[in-house]
Amino acid sequence: MRESLSLGDSARRGNPQALGSRFVPPFCRYHRRTVQRSGHSRRVADRRGFTLAEALIAITVATVTGAALMISMTSAVQTTQYTLDQMLAAGVAEQIVDEVMAQPYHDVSGTAYDWPLGAEAGEWQGMTREYFDDIDDFDDYDASPPRDVYGKPLGQRDPDDNVRHNDFHIPEGYLDQWRVTIDVYYVDESNPSVRLPDASVSGMRAVEVRVSDTLSDGSEQELTTIRRVFGYVPSL
Ligand SMILES: [Ca+2]
Ligand SMILES: [Ca+2]
Numbered sequence: 001m002r003e004s005l006s007l008g009d010s011a012r013r014g015n016p017q018a019l020g021s022r023f024v025p026p027f028c029r030y031h032r033r034t035v036q037r038s039g040h041s042r043r044v045a046d047r048r049g050f051t052l053a054e055a056l057i058a059i060t061v062a063t064v065t066g067a068a069l070m071i072s073m074t075s076a077v078q079t080t081q082y083t084l085d086q087m088l089a090a091g092v093a094e095q096i097v098d099e100v101m102a103q104p105y106h107d108v109s110g111t112a113y114d115w116p117l118g119a120e121a122g123e124w125q126g127m128t129r130e131y132f133d134d135i136d137d138f139d140d141y142d143a144s145p146p147r148d149v150y151g152k153p154l155g156q157r158d159p160d161d162n163v164r165h166n167d168f169h170i171p172e173g174y175l176d177q178w179r180v181t182i183d184v185y186y187v188d189e190s191n192p193s194v195r196l197p198d199a200s201v202s203g204m205r206a207v208e209v210r211v212s213d214t215l216s217d218g219s220e221q222e223l224t225t226i227r228r229v230f231g232y233v234p235s236l
Helices: 028-048 050-101
Strands: 178-186 203-216 220-232
Touching: 050 178, 050 203, 050 220
Parallel strands: none
Antiparallel strands: 178 203, 203 220
8 A cells, every 4th residue: 555655646546557567456456366266266165175064975985985895805805715616626526537437337246237326335434435446336425524535635645644745735624614425326328418216227327526615604515516427338
């Protein structure tokens, strides 16, 4: 205000251009601030902060998003673990199928059309498959945890009962809840995918090896099932 009093009439008439850039009347200073705000004042005002409602909405969105992300990650880990277990189970089942394929079609004391199927006297000794000598001996085999042909739990010891090399160890207890079941049955010769009812016989048998995992809630989760069909070829 003191500066404006020392200038000429033009300035007193409110002509800022005549006064140079240094002079800004008080009302113009206010006006300039007002004009400057009008350019981006709304954006500036918008950045002043959040209302309580906005903050609550943001927290809610962040919480829901975080929960969804955690669920997604947990699901991905579980899926990966399940895929790994399926691969291991497939290996266990394939190994047993290989054992079956190495056996004769029927016991030396029986025929290819015997019923019921199963191990003969003296061949069934606990969890071991050591004495099985034909494919239907494996019928009704049921072991948990999975065992090798000598009845030893898989993953820890070799057939000579020596501790396996660390690289061939699986974590302690990893297979404790796993279960291997084997079912042998006759199938329709014209359609081997069809299981024949009990006591019906044919020249073809199927061997099913199933590996499952018992979950913490007691339910059983199938990891893999391998099915092979064997046909009887009489010796010449
Ligand atoms: Ca036998
Ligand atoms: Ca048998």
